Amino acid sequence: xxxxxxxxVLFHIGPVPVTQPVVTTWGIMAVLTLGGAWISRTLTSGRPxxxxxxxxxxxxxxxxxxxxxxxxxxAPYRSFVGTLFLFILVANWSSLVxxxxxxxxxxxxxxxxxxxxxxxxxxxxxxxxxxxxxxRSFLWxxxxxxxxxxxxxxxRTFSLMVRLFGNVMAGVFIIGIVLSLxxxxxxxxxxxxxxxxxxxxAYIFAILAMVFIAGALTRPAAPQSxxxxxxxx
Amino acid sequence: xxxxxxxxxxxxxxxxxxxWLLSRFFWRPICAVISRRxxxxxxxxxxVTDGQKQLEADRAAVREALSGFExxxxxxxxxxxxxxxxxxxxxxxxxxxxxxxxxxxxxxxIAQEEAENQARWRSDAAALSCDIAGQLLAETGCCRPARxxxxxxxxxxxxxxxxxxxxxxxxxxxxxxxxxxxxxERQAYESALMTAVGEHPAITWTVDPALVEGFAVKTPYLxxxxxxxxxxVRIREGLSHAGH
Numbered sequence: 001x002x003x004x005x006x007x008x009v010l011f012h013i014g015p016v017p018v019t020q021p022v023v024t025t026w027g028i029m030a031v032l033t034l035g036g037a038w039i040s041r042t043l044t045s046g047r048p049x050x051x052x053x054x055x056x057x058x059x060x061x062x063x064x065x066x067x068x069x070x071x072x073x074x075a076p077y078r079s080f081v082g083t084l085f086l087f088i089l090v091a092n093w094s095s096l097v098x099x100x101x102x103x104x105x106x107x108x109x110x111x112x113x114x115x116x117x118x119x120x121x122x123x124x125x126x127x128x129x130x131x132x133x134x135x136r137s138f139l140w141x142x143x144x145x146x147x148x149x150x151x152x153x154x155x156r157t158f159s160l161m162v163r164l165f166g167n168v169m170a171g172v173f174i175i176g177i178v179l180s181l182x183x184x185x186x187x188x189x190x191x192x193x194x195x196x197x198x199x200x201x202a203y204i205f206a207i208l209a210m211v212f213i214a215g216a217l218t219r220p221a222a223p224q225s226x227x228x229x230x231x232x233x
Numbered sequence: 234x235x236x237x238x239x240x241x242x243x244x245x246x247x248x249x250x251x252x253w254l255l256s257r258f259f260w261r262p263i264c265a266v267i268s269r270r271x272x273x274x275x276x277x278x279x280x281v282t283d284g285q286k287q288l289e290a291d292r293a294a295v296r297e298a299l300s301g302f303e304x305x306x307x308x309x310x311x312x313x314x315x316x317x318x319x320x321x322x323x324x325x326x327x328x329x330x331x332x333x334x335x336x337x338x339x340x341x342x343i344a345q346e347e348a349e350n351q352a353r354w355r356s357d358a359a360a361l362s363c364d365i366a367g368q369l370l371a372e373t374g375c376c377r378p379a380r381x382x383x384x385x386x387x388x389x390x391x392x393x394x395x396x397x398x399x400x401x402x403x404x405x406x407x408x409x410x411x412x413x414x415x416x417x418e419r420q421a422y423e424s425a426l427m428t429a430v431g432e433h434p435a436i437t438w439t440v441d442p443a444l445v446e447g448f449a450v451k452t453p454y455l456x457x458x459x460x461x462x463x464x465x466v467r468i469r470e471g472l473s474h475a476g477h
Contacts, residue, residue, distance in 0.1 A: 007240050019240045025247045032251065036259030043266040045273065056267055059260075078264065079256035087251055103244070108237045112244030116252075119245075 007106055021103035028090050028103070032083075069207060070214035076127075077213065080120055085206040088113065092168055092198025095175070096191065102198075104168045107161070114161035117209045118153070125216030137216055156212060160205060167201045352473065359472035363465040370445050370461055383447040384422065387459035391429045391450065398455055405435035407451045411444040411460060426450075 007019035043052055062082050066074035091104045103109040125134035138149040171194040178187045391399060414422060419438070427433050441449070447460025 006235070007237055016243070017239050018243070019237065022240055022243045022247065025244060029247060029251045029254070033254045033258060036255050040258055040262035043262060045266055045269045048270070052266075055263055056270075059263055059267060075264070079260045080252055082260060083252045083255045084248075086255070087248065106240070108240035109244045112241045112248060115241065115245055116248045 007108060019106075019108075020101065021106040021109050024094065024100060024103045025091070025109065028087065028094060032086060032090060065207075066210060069210045070217070072214070072217065077124070077210065081206050081210055084113065084117070084209055085202050088164070088202035088205050089199060092202060093195060095172060095194065095198075102168060102172065104164055104201075105172045107165050107169075110161045110165040110168075113164065113205070114157045117160060117212060118157040120209070121153070121212050121216045124213045128217040134216060156208075160208060164201055164205055167197055171197050356469075356473040359469040362472070363469040367445050367461065367465050371442075380446060383459045383461075384425070387448050387450065387457065388425055388429045390457050390459060391426075394455075394457070399430065401452065401455065402430045402450065403432045403434050404452075405437070406455075407437040407439055409439045409441040409444060409449040409451060411440070411442060411446045411448075413440045422448075 007021055009017040009019050010023055011018050039051065039055065042049070043055075048056065059078075059082075062078060062085075063074040066072075066077055066081060070077065088104060091102050091109070093102075094100050095102045095105070104113075122134065125137060128134075129137070138146050138153075140149075171190075175187045175190050175194060178190055391402070394402075408422070408426065410422075423436060426436065444458075444460035444462045445465070447458070447462070447464075449460055449463070450457040
């Protein structure tokens with residue numbers, strides 16, 4: 001078993017080494033893109049089939065989750081959050097395919113996902129309130145909190161990376177160890193548990209991404225309500 | 234521990250590209266379909282709502298029409314009852330009028346029939362009386378003074394005739410007697426008649442027992458009677474017309 005902190009280089013494109021998680025990610029991207037495109041072709045505005053009903057149910061649930069978590073309309077964030085969830089879920093579950101090591105079990109992939117969320121926080125924050133508005137979000141709730149907010153921005157990105165990496169890597173390691181010690185069929189319950197863990201981690205990652213992005217959005221209501229309450233007293 | 238920056242960079246690009254690809258080929262189409270279906274469902278719901286409103290309006294109109302029908306029915310029934318009452322009163326009045334007319338006609342008819350019966354009975358009684366009188370006179374015979382009286386009345390009747398009719402007797406006439414006169418009587422009658430007429434006419438003597446008693450002078454155009462038969466006829470006619 002290779003170290004989860006390093007990746008096996010399969011080939012090079014010029015000076016760029018292409019590692020095994022990158023190739024696996026390409027495969028997952030191809031599956032998701034082709035599957036999504038195929039499903040889109042089967043969609044109908046008439047009487048929907050089972051698959052379309054299931055998809056509409058999932059999308060509606062995702063929108064509802066975004067609406068409840070971020071307190072805003074889900075349309076601008078649906079693609080980002082939904083794709084993160086789908087990618088992490090498929091990547092986690094890719095361990096079920098023999099010979100495939102999930103890319104999320106490699107630290108670089110989790111770091112890439114965390115960096116993507118970090119960039120998305122900045123992009124959505126700037127898009128919501130402008131550069132000034134985004135920077136002003138570090139002042140909330142007071143100026144004293146600016147250093148902590150800055151540190152929190154980095155540490156929560158780091159925590160995203162470590163949480164996902166630790167859970168997935170642990171599952172892969174446990175299954176590998178049990179497999180090497182006990183035999184062929186013994187790890188099956190652990191693999192089922194790994195499925196659950198993978199789904200939960202994908203859900204947690206997406207939820208945390210929503211929470212962090214929502215924290216960067218402009219908050220017009222809170223200071224006003226505080227001011228009103230103070231003047232009343 | 235070394236950080237694989239190339240892999241991190243490639244994975245960031247991969248995730249970004251995947252977000253773009255799925256946004257274009259998956260999320261956008263399915264959200265468009267969901268939105269379209271939601272719009273269609275909303276439109277159908279709106280149609281159903283409009284249909285329900287229309288249905289409520291139709292129900293209200295039907296209720297209103299039924300109320301109008303009820304009022305119209307009550308009005309028609311009241312009008313029919315009023316018409317029936319008027320018709321009944323008119324029929325009763327006409328029936329009473331017809332009954333009164335029938336009663337009056339019946340009374341008039343009864344009175345007329347009664348009058349006719351009385352007239353007929355009077356006439357029959359007069360005829361019967363005259364027949365009885367004629368029969369009694371025929372059976373009991375006559376006395377000479379009565380015959381002379383009848384003859385004198387005949388002469389007076391001839392004398393009171395208009396000149397033209399009296400002069401026409403000079404051309405001749407038939408002299409009827411109830412009984413055959415004797416020679417003396419015949420002579421006396423002839424003499425008196427010539428005196429009454431004024432010349433010597435041709436006299437044809439006949440005996441007519443139907444005269445009962447008395448005389449009659451007859452020409453084709455004139456009859457001068459002075460006999461009981463004529464008197465009885467006159468009396469009977471007088472009795473018959475006495476009630477009218």
